[in-house]
Amino acid sequence: MPLRPPPAGSLRASYSTLGTTPLADDVLAAALFGARSVAPSDARCLRIHLEPLIGAGLSEVWQGVGSTRIGTAGPIRYVEDGRHLAGWIDLEEAGFHGLEEAAEAAYLGLLQFHATTPYRHVWRIWSFVADINEGAGDEERYRQFCLGRARAFAAVHATLPGIGYPAATAVGKPSGARSLQVCWLAGRDPGVEIENPRQLAAYRYPRRYGPAAPSFSRAMLVPGPLLLVSGTASIVGHESVHPGDTIAQLHETLDNLDALLQSAGEVAARPVPRLGPGSLLKVYLRHAEDAAPVVQQLHARLGEELPLIILAADICRQELLIEIEAVVPA
Numbered sequence: 349m350p351l352r353p354p355p356a357g358s359l360r361a362s363y364s365t366l367g368t369t370p371l372a373d374d375v376l377a378a379a380l381f382g383a384r385s386v387a388p389s390d391a392r393c394l395r396i397h398l399e400p401l402i403g404a405g406l407s408e409v410w411q412g413v414g415s416t417r418i419g420t421a422g423p424i425r426y427v428e429d430g431r432h433l434a435g436w437i438d439l440e441e442a443g444f445h446g447l448e449e450a451a452e453a454a455y456l457g458l459l460q461f462h463a464t465t466p467y468r469h470v471w472r473i474w475s476f477v478a479d480i481n482e483g484a485g486d487e488e489r490y491r492q493f494c495l496g497r498a499r500a501f502a503a504v505h506a507t508l509p510g511i512g513y514p515a516a517t518a519v520g521k522p523s524g525a526r527s528l529q530v531c532w533l534a535g536r537d538p539g540v541e542i543e544n545p546r547q548l549a550a551y552r553y554p555r556r557y558g559p560a561a562p563s564f565s566r567a568m569l570v571p572g573p574l575l576l577v578s579g580t581a582s583i584v585g586h587e588s589v590h591p592g593d594t595i596a597q598l599h600e601t602l603d604n605l606d607a608l609l610q611s612a613g614e615v616a617a618r619p620v621p622r623l624g625p626g627s628l629l630k631v632y633l634r635h636a637e638d639a640a641p642v643v644q645q646l647h648a649r650l651g652e653e654l655p656l657i658i659l660a661a662d663i664c665r666q667e668l669l670i671e672i673e674a675v676v677p678a
Contacts, residue, residue, distance in 0.1 A: 358413070358572040359535070361628055361675045363406045363655050366393075372568050373415040376427045377434035379408040380529070381659055391418050392427050394436055394531060396476060396659075397521050398632075401639040403657035406407030408630070410434055410533065421461050433467040433534045441526040447477070449488050451496030454530045459504040459511065467534040471568045471574040473516045476529040481666045490664045493518065493528075498560035512541055513551055515577035516564035516672050519632045520662030531574070541565035542575070542606045543613055548586045557586070557620040562664075566608055569678055575612050575620055577674040579632065580604050581663060591667040594638045598645055601672050610659035612678060620678045625653040632661035635669060642670065 349548045366387045380387050382399040385407060388479060393407075400406070412429035419426050426435040433647070437454050445451040462470055475497075504511055505612070521529075543549050543566050550562040567577045582597035583588050591595035605623060613620040623629060629646070633639060639658050646654060663671050 350509060356509045358531075359570065359574060360411050360572070361574075362409050362411075362658060363403065363628060365405050365408045366407050366409070369598055371409075372411065374411045374413060374429065376412045376429060376533075376611055377436075377531070378410075380659065381393045387398075391425070391504055391636070392434075396529070397524075398476070398519070398659040398661050399458065401633060401636055401658040402631075406657055408628075408657070422457065423624070424457060424461055428467065431536055433465070434532070435461075435534065436529070436531040438527055438529045439560075441478075441528060446492065448492040448496040450528045451475075451493045452499045453496075455497045455500035455505060456527055458510070458530065458532060460498060461620055462534055463504070463508055466536050469536070469538045470511070470514045470532055470534045471539045471570045473514050473530065473564070474611075475516070475518040476521045477518060478521050478526045479523055480518070480662050480664060486559055488558070490518070490603045491560075492546065493560055495560040496564050497563050501563045512647060513563055513565045514539075515566070515568040515576045515578040516562075517585075517632075517671070518562070518664055519579065519671060520664075535570060539568040539569050539570040539576075540615060542567040542608065542612045544571055546585075546603060546604050547583055549658075551588050565669040567612060569612055569616060573616070573678040575674075575678040577605065577608065577676060577677040579673045580608070581671045581673045583658075583668075588665055590665045592669075593671045594633075594635065595641060595645055597668065597670050598642055599649075601670060603651060605672065609676065616678055618678075620676060623650050623654070623676065625651055625655070626677055628655045629657075630673050631656070631658040632663060632671040632673075633658055633662070634671070636660050636668070673678055
């Protein structure tokens with residue numbers, strides 16, 4: 349289920365069943381979901397420990413231009429093709445004084461790494477946090493993650509103020525060995541940050557949401573062109589809406605995505621296609637039993653040919669039940 353054919357030499361993404369067939373030379377990364385996804389033995393394959401509710405067996409495959417090269421830099425593993433880079437880092441929290449310190453180390457490491465490479469522009473980041481909602485008040489693990497991440501960005505912004513905030517997703521993975529898994533995409537060319545007129549910029553959230561605001565933009569418009577849409581939820585302004593109602597949250601989230609795509613079109617000075625068969629949609633869902641009605645509503649609103657994966661995950665705020673990200677040709 350690929351996106352529409354992109355211009356030659358551009359970044360592209362698809363949801364694919366890999367099996368054991370060797371990856372193409374131009375694959376930057378293939379994200380496997382759940383414990384049972386089958387994939388070739390290849391260092392470019394990365395397993396994400398979120399179980400698929402819809403789309404079992406599908407992997408998220410990112411392809412670049414020409415042959416790729418695999419490298420390491422300390423705990424960072426990366427794949428580059430001369431124009432794009434996919435990277436990931438997996439840190440055991442036991443090696444740090446808690447999640448806050450692990451998050452600061454992971455983000456400071458990746459940001460400083462990119463400051464020394466030709467791929468200066470970090471476009472998109474995914475973070476997977478164990479027990480993300482555990483803890484009360486400022487001790488909640490998501491708030492601790494945000495604090496560590498914000499400290500890393502503050503340190504880098506002091507010397508590289510133009511780095512900005514990439515698009516991002518941060519969701520919770522199941523309990524177990526506590527590790528912080530961070531994955532990202534970067535490029536030689538800058539992207540353009542996109543904000544949503546229906547939502548306050550996340551990095552400007554008020555203090556009530558924690559000691560540090562989340563450090564991300566709502567989307568990033570990158571060469572291709574592609575719109576890389578951050579994890580988006582049922583938030584208007586900065587307030588969560590429709591607590592306890594997954595379907596109402598779904599439709600509010602889709603309204604947010606519609607507004608974001610319109611905003612991206614205004615920035616790009618050309619229409620950005622609406623969500624549908626030409627885009628990729630990934631849904632994070634707190635309650636597995638909601639998967640069937642969510643699919644029904646998505647098909648009714650966006651069409652039955654929609655390329656879709658739904659993953660079981662916890663959302664950053666306890667009252668939020670669903671989060672959606674997307675890749676949209678722009």
